[in-house]
Amino acid sequence: MNAHKPKLNFTDKLPPMTIAIDNKIIENTSQTSNTQDKKKTTPKRCQLKGCKKKLSITAFDCKCEKRFCNLHIYSENHNCTFDYKSLYKQNLIDRAELGGGKVDKVGDRV
Numbered sequence: 001m002n003a004h005k006p007k008l009n010f011t012d013k014l015p016p017m018t019i020a021i022d023n024k025i026i027e028n029t030s031q032t033s034n035t036q037d038k039k040k041t042t043p044k045r046c047q048l049k050g051c052k053k054k055l056s057i058t059a060f061d062c063k064c065e066k067r068f069c070n071l072h073i074y075s076e077n078h079n080c081t082f083d084y085k086s087l088y089k090q091n092l093i094d095r096a097e098l099g100g101g102k103v104d105k106v107g108d109r110v
Contacts, residue, residue: 048072 044055046069053069061067062075063082072078 046072048078 044059044067045051046053046055047066048068051069051072053071055067055069059067059069060073062073062078062080063084064075064080066078068078075082075084
C-alpha cells in the first residue's frame with residue numbers, strides 16, 4: 001500500500017510563482033533578497049568624546065539633547081551647551097510674579 005506513494009521532500013524549495021491581483025503582478029520567489037537583511041542594532045553609547053560606556057536602560061537625556069553615562073550626565077562633566085542659569089532665573093521670576101501682591105499677615109486677620 002505505502003510502496004506506491006511518492007516520497008515528499010519538504011526540504012526542496014518551491015518554484016517561483018506569479019499571481020495577478022487587481023492588475024498588479026506579485027512574484028513569489030523562494031530566494032531571500034539581500035535588501036531585506038536584518039539591521040544590526042549597535043548598543044547605545046555615551047556621547048562624550050572618548051567615553052565608550054554602554055548606556056543602561058535608565059540613562060537620561062540631557063537638556064542639550066544628548067545621552068551620557070552616569071559619570072558624565074552632570075552638565076559640568078560634559079561641558080553642556082544648555083544655559084541653566086537663564087532657565088532658573090526665568091523660573092524664579094515667574095514664581096515671584098505668582099506670589100506677588102498684598103502679603104497676608106496673621107495680625108491683619110484679627
